[in-house]
Amino acid sequence: MAIYNQVLIIYGSETGNTERAAEIMAHALNRQDGIQAETIAAGDLRVEEKLKSAKAVLMGASTWDHGLPQDDFKVFMEDVDPALISPLDVGVFGFGDPEGFPEAFCGATDVIRTWLSEKGATVVGDNLRLGGDADDLRQDLETFALKFVGIATDLDPEHVIN
Ligand SMILES: Cc1cc2nc3c(=O)[nH]c(=O)nc-3n(C[C@H](O)[C@H](O)[C@H](O)COP(=O)(O)O)c2cc1C
Numbered sequence: 001m002a003i004y005n006q007v008l009i010i011y012g013s014e015t016g017n018t019e020r021a022a023e024i025m026a027h028a029l030n031r032q033d034g035i036q037a038e039t040i041a042a043g044d045l046r047v048e049e050k051l052k053s054a055k056a057v058l059m060g061a062s063t064w065d066h067g068l069p070q071d072d073f074k075v076f077m078e079d080v081d082p083a084l085i086s087p088l089d090v091g092v093f094g095f096g097d098p099e100g101f102p103e104a105f106c107g108a109t110d111v112i113r114t115w116l117s118e119k120g121a122t123v124v125g126d127n128l129r130l131g132g133d134a135d136d137l138r139q140d141l142e143t144f145a146l147k148f149v150g151i152a153t154d155l156d157p158e159h160v161i162n
Contacts, residue, residue, distance in 0.1 A: 002149040002150050004035070006056065008054040009060070010047060011059075012041070012108075018094065021095065021141050043076065054088065060109075063107050067110075068111065073112070090122065094109040095130050128144045
């Protein structure tokens with residue numbers, strides 16, 4: 001049984017990688033009975049409206065400028081009504097480049113996590129920090145999304161007796 005039946009996925013993405021990750025996670029969640037997931041860009045004008053009816057949210061951004069969230073996500077953090085953030089349960093994910101920016105790899109996830117805590121949101125689980133192409137990391141993304149909603153994914157299929 002999942003803990004949540006609706007999940008909103010808010011993403012900040014410059015070149016489409018984090019956007020693709022959000023789509024992969026939404027797809028995995030929508031395949032589960034009784035769960036509805038939808039994605040929305042952090043820069044979309046409807047994001048506050050969506051947040052008004054949200055409880056469970058995944059937030060993700062790529063990292064730029066030596067450790068900062070992607071621009072649209074940064075603006076979202078600055079502009080969103082904090083009263084919409086405090087009641088949320090949030091899982092945080094992000095994309096970066098561990099070789100190019102080892103000192104600031106996925107720094108955006110730390111910035112987002114700290115901001116969420118300051119606004120009074122409940123941050124669920126560890127940050128998911130990924131480097132590479134979202135499509136190559138499908139399994140990590142799906143596992144993260146399913147764990148967030150409380151669906152166990154750590155059973156090794158080889159050890160499951162049918
Ligand atoms: C100019 C530039 C700066 C970047 N800065 C960082 C950084 O500070 N830390 C990091 O982990 N990745 C950094 N990256 C890598 C991007 O976050 C990574 O390519 C990511 O997959 C982009 O995702 P997006 O398409 O969703 O924006 C940088 C990339 C570029 C081109």
